[in-house]
Amino acid sequence: MLVNGDLHTRLHTSHAPPHFQKLRGKAAIERALDNVDVELSNELVAKVVNRGCLGGEAMVRFFEWAIKRDEIEKRIDVYNVIVKALGRRKYFDLMLEMLSEMRVRGVVLNYETLFIVMNSFVKGKQVARAIKMFLCLDEFGWECDTVALNVVLECLCKRSFLSSASLLVKKMKGKVEFNETTYNILMSGWSRCGNVGEFEKCLEAMVGDGLEPDSCTHSYLIECLGRAGRVNDAVEIFENLEKDGCVADVCVYNAMISTFMQIGDCDGCLRYYERMLSMKCDRNMDTYVRIIYGFLKARRVSDAIDMFDEMVVRGITPATGTVTSFIKLLSSYGPPHAMMMIYKKARKAGCSISLSAYKLLLTRLAKFGKCGMMLDIWDEIQENRYSSDVEVYQLIIIGLCNNGQLENAILVMEECLRKGFCPSRLVCSRLNNKLLTSNKVETAYKLFLKIKVARQSENARKHWRNKGWHF
Known part of the structure; x- marks a missing residue:
């Protein structure tokens, strides 16, 4: 690392040190990769393109080298990894070039690939480009059929580009056959924003095409009315379902539960939940998530924990993102006891905990000075093979400072610096001020010198990375 005395001079020289020179030429890069003593696998390739810098x-170039190796299978799902990685980082031209290369190699593109491409464009706010590509899908090896249209509509409606989705439906009218899913996707979008007028237009068009509204359609209608504040109309729709020849299933009950939760009526929500049980309608994870989230927003934490217990007892394991959303909501109020309970119950149920959830726990525990629990969480982060980044170290240091454990805070700071991280100036200043207040001037000065060197090293890394050298 560049940590010697003439660092400043080196940063401003026109040439990089020999051991930081870029490898020039495809052959040189491939030779260097061939010499790496690492067992190559599909998972490793995915990690490099998804998490690397x-x-x-x-x-x-890395993917092209990897796909030539015998260890890597030439399947469409392997190619989808690089397509998704390029799209996520908005390398759209390279993504399209990869699609063309896949066709040349005889790789058959599937609808998952189409979803990845369209979702990348829409997420990157390249809606016009996504629609333009859809209108000439045959050039990329797809058929412009009902399934393809539904894929594009799902991407547009998921990101709330509803006007573009509606215009696309009008444009494709008569060219592509519509089915119930086509209209339901569009109506789900209008439902999320509570636009009853546009929803009714879609419903009329659906009936006009001779398609029967199903339970999904009714659930979207109920949710739309609820979001528009027309709860009484939503209740009326629910009560008249049998007259319309539709049986209330779990989707419809979930819509009613969500409607009452949105207005903060937890008791009304529970009435429909109990009615659901009396009708022997099976609950799913979405049912429990909506109720628990509503309880947490209403700060009825004990009820939320009871419902969480019931969900786990029934063998429903919450998704990682769901647990993170619960912990995030609990981190906005009250002491950390409740969020720790949710965390422990989720772990016991076999749920995978995200690094974001761990950071939320550390933040709250650090604020309340719960050092023992905080260090236990840090151990579990390492047990789950998450690498501690600079943010994790900063939270640990803040928690130890808040609890007056300055010696331990120094040890954590030094470990952080050894790993090549440099905490923010705010965190360094807080620890330094605590040491000075405790009359540990010499310790503070020694730590200051170490941080100064680490800061210089970090600046050097940023400089060389901007020039394309990685170390």
């Missing part, structure tokens, strides 16, 4: 061309 490579640019678009470097990602493609």
Whole structure:
């Protein structure tokens, strides 16, 4: 690392040190990769292109090298990894070049690939480009059929580009056959924003095409009315379902539960939950998530924990993102006891905990000075093979400072610096001020010198990374 005395001079020289020179030429890069003593696998390739700090061309070059190796299977799902990685980072031209290359190699593109491409465009706010590509899908090896249309509509409606989705439906009218899913996707979008007028237009068009509204359609209608504040109309729709020849299933009950939760009526929500049980309608994870989330928003934490217990007892394991959303909501109020209970119950149920959830726990525990629990969480982060980044170290240091454990805070700071991280100036200043207040001037000065060197090293890394050298 560049931590010696003439660092400043080196930063401003026009040439990089020999051991930081870029490898020039495809052959040189492939030789260097061939010499790496690592067992190559599909999972490793995915990690490199998804989590690495490579640019678009470097990602493609690495993938091209990997796909030639015998260890990597030439399946469409392997190619989808690089397509998704390029799209996520908005390397759209490279993504399209990869699609063309896949066709040349005889790789058959599937609808998952189409979803990845369209979702990348829409997420990157390249809606016009997504629609333009859809209108000439045959050039990329797809058929412009009902399934493809539904894929594009799902991407547009998921990101709330509802006007574009509606215009696309009008444009494709008569060219592509619509089914119930086509209209339901569009109505789900209008439902999320509570636009009853547009929803009714879609419903009329659906009936006009000779398609029967199903339970999903009714659930979207109920949710739409609820979001528009027309709860009484939503209740009326629910009560008249049998007259319309539709049986209330779990989707419809979930819509009613969500409607009452949105207005903060937890008791009304529970009435429909009990009615659901009396009708022997099976609950699903969405049912429990909506109720628990409503309880947490209403700060009825004990009821939320009871419902969480019931969900786990029934063998329903919450998704990682669901647990994170619960912990995030609990981190906004009250002491950390409740969020720790949810966390422990989720772990006991076999749920995978995200690094984001761990950071939320550390933040709250650090604020309340719960050092013992905080260090236990840190151990579990490492047990789950998450690497501690600079943010984790900062939270640990803040928690130890808040609890007056300055010696331990120094040890954590030094470990952080050894790993090549440099905490923010605010965190360093807080620890330094605590040491000075405790009359540990010499310790504070020694730590200051170490942080100064680490800061210089960090600046050097940023400088060389901007020039394309990675170390």
